[in-house]
Amino acid sequence: MSKTKENIFDFKLFKRLFKYIQPYKGVFFGLVVLVILLAGLSAATPYITKYAIDDSIASKESKDFLFYIFIMLAVLLFQTVFQLSFIYYAAYLGQNLVMDVRVKLFDHLLRFKMKYFDNSSVGVLITRAVTDMERIADIFGQGLFMIFRDLLTMTVVFIVMVSINLKLSLIVFIMLPILLYATRIFQKFMKKAFEEVRTEVSNLNSFVQERLTGMKILQLFTREAVEYKNFKAINERHKKGWLKTVWYNSIFFPIADLSGSITVGLIAWYGGLNVVLAGKVSEGDLIAFIMFVPMLFRPLRQIADKFNTLQMGMVAATRVFKVIDTTSQIDDTGTLVAEHFKGDIKFKNVRFSYVKDEEVLKGVSFNVEAGETVAIVGATGAGKSTIINLLNRFYEINDGQILVDETNIKDVTLSSLRTQIAVVLQDVFLFADTILNNIMLNHPEVTEEDVHKAAKDIGIHDFIMTLPNGYHYNVKERGVMLSSGQRQLISFLRAYVTNPSILVLDEATSSVDSYSEQLIQNATDKITKGRTSIVIAHRLATIKKADKILVMDAGEIVEQGTHKDLLKKQNGYYKNLYEVQFLQEEIA
Template structure:
């Protein structure tokens, strides 16, 4: 068994969690006081009962009995009030702490490199940000403070029992170590079981999320039966993980009840015999008080084991969440220059890049783009065209070389201002489950609805948007499923245009859209590229012909560059062959 699994409590982890309690010190101190008060009041009722029996009932003095009843009633009221406050503020502290951790986690995720997401499961990250967070909240709401309360209750009850009758206490304490040992063994195995459960929950979430997202592909290729079998296997492992916890519970809790019952029986036998024999070792009040005390001593221990389950799940979840928070996968944003506007000169100088070590995607490419020029990039799939877009926006760090805009290395420019000045229209358009207006502005308060409409009219998409139910306030649902691919593309063009970028990057995607949408996209392309530096991954002949320069890529290298006419003059040139195979057919059509 690993060292991690052997440790019941991770002290370092708890210290880290307590750092988030600092803003809520007053609530924490209040809870600590309530823990003490609840422990004292829990032991008070049996104590008062003992004296009521010995000093009123047994000696037949009814006048004092009413005072004991009133005292017990007052204790009950106070205990109820303190219990209510304790439960509420424990949960309140847990939820506020988790809110802070969740915000930190999400802010951390927002700054990760794309490489991190390339290698991570979305389902697992969702589990970390949602399900695991609730388990962390339970550490305080249902775990830690409850355990402290139960432990303190046991200490107080222990002290009162010894001071009341040491003979009966001895019987109880002979039985107590048996339950304590069983509790420790139970905690040890439950920690391992819960780690297994959390692993399977992550796997299950990841599997379901990916299959729901790719449901169309599964149905198109009739993979329903195969995926169903995979799901049942994962679900079976998840069930077995939970059944382990159920098995450990089913052993421990009946054992705890058995030990408690045996202890009560032993006390009742010895105490009852002493009362009958009148040997003055045990009074009737002692006997009744101890019968009340035993569950109060054994039940907290049983509850500690139960709450420990919650605590263990929270600890496992916290470990996973902090692992993400501790991950250093951010782009190095040490630039000091704030780019308010770029003239638009772009230079790639001997840029080398690898997604995977020792597998170069770009092999020392160099090219220049003058301000206001439109360059087209063509090449086979995997040649490195989209990588150029990713590197210009610093989604990934280059291995060697320099990328400069207006003669300044982009690493010297703050990341936020760099990306603000570069607008990208991707081939795979992503829309959020929100209105068209919010998908265009991305909730930027500096862009008004009037500006959006004016921009839409300029690039010729206002009529299309206005024809939708609700117009600009039409909700496109998740990933924009209410729109066609061409319509989504038009929205992405407008989203780029309203930001008034200095540099525009287009990954054209008109091959799968209808002719009407294609015409609108072509018109929009001409409008938004006019007068600004543009880099276009070309899929259509019209874009290539109008480009000021064409970069021809193959296997991570620029093999040719020039205008359309210049490249066609090269005998057996790469571009000429590509043109004749791919683009000439389009021209003929």
């Protein structure tokens, strides 16, 4: 077990969290002052009660009794105001701090390599950014300051009790070690239990997110019964994790209550005998101590309860900072800002692997002249889409060079590089927003008029206007309100409206209806005209007009040339691929 897990408190982690308090130092120190005031006032009521009883009730003289009542009312009023301020500003500090951490986490995630997301569960990342963040907020809103207040309250009560009557104090202190030991054991087991709970919550979120996203596949393959069974199993583990915490609570809190009750009984017994028989303890002392016991034991019980919250927050903070500490960003060390590319592209002996020692590209070299349309074809897994990913620097190459206009893309800032390269993917992702916002993507230089003009240029304005509210039609999550062909058309417009220097079409005409395909083909002819374009397609009929075709197989370029030139090669890879596909279309 790691050192972090062995320690009940992770002071290093707290120190890191405290760095986020710097903008809110005034609130933090204000809370410290409120804690001190509340702790001081906590012992005031029993102390005043003692003198009210001894000076007025026991002596049967009521001249100062009303004065004591007014003092107690003033104390209660101040306690109420301070308590209200304390609760509000503790939560205020926690929410502001967690907002800053969440923004930093999300900003960090935005710059991760695609490889990180390839190997990470979306559900787990959502848990880190949402649920875990609330647990961190609870560290300050319900944990740390509450514990500090309770500890200070116990200290003040302890001092006042000793100053009033040492013997009665000793009775109370005999029971404290038992409760302190039980508290420490409780905290130790609860930390392990909460780590298990957080793990199961992440697993549950991940499972639900994936199944809801892939609901169509589940129903198509009649997986409902199987997934229901899997979901029950995950929920069972989640339930068991939480029941462990409930079990520990059900043991500890009755022990804490029993200890307090026994202590009150001993004080009543011992103090009562001394009041009646020996007169060594005053009636005021006895009543004050009976009031003090809950004030001493309840904070200890609450500390254990708040410590649960604190530990959940610590576990959550550890997980969040683990993501923040992950160095998975593409090195954005380039200094050149690309305002426009002519469009010359060169791959020089590029080698790349998603998994170590399993090369996907094996020394790929090719040239694309400015303004050319180059098609890349090959079987699934040949490395076609990988070329696009590397051109956009979603992944880092293992060896070789990628040049645009004779400049290594590593020397160009990531933002300007990707701004000049527009990509239309086969699997179009649309946000739950309007068509207009999905096209503009908050691009500062693109206006609604620009979008309308671009849509008319590529021939899809009429299609958009047939939708309810036209450009302001909300396509819902992932664009479910549109067909695959319609989503593809929106992605073409999104690429075209930014006027990129280089255009990439990745399987853009696959799996769409004939009407949409015709619109897409017209749009393709329009947006590829006069700019460097790379087209990846399984359907070879769509790339006959390409200036050059690169044929890939198992991570290597095995042939290249025009459509006509490649068909002339006897037993050529492209010729065989074309004839097989043509024959299949004839049979269909």
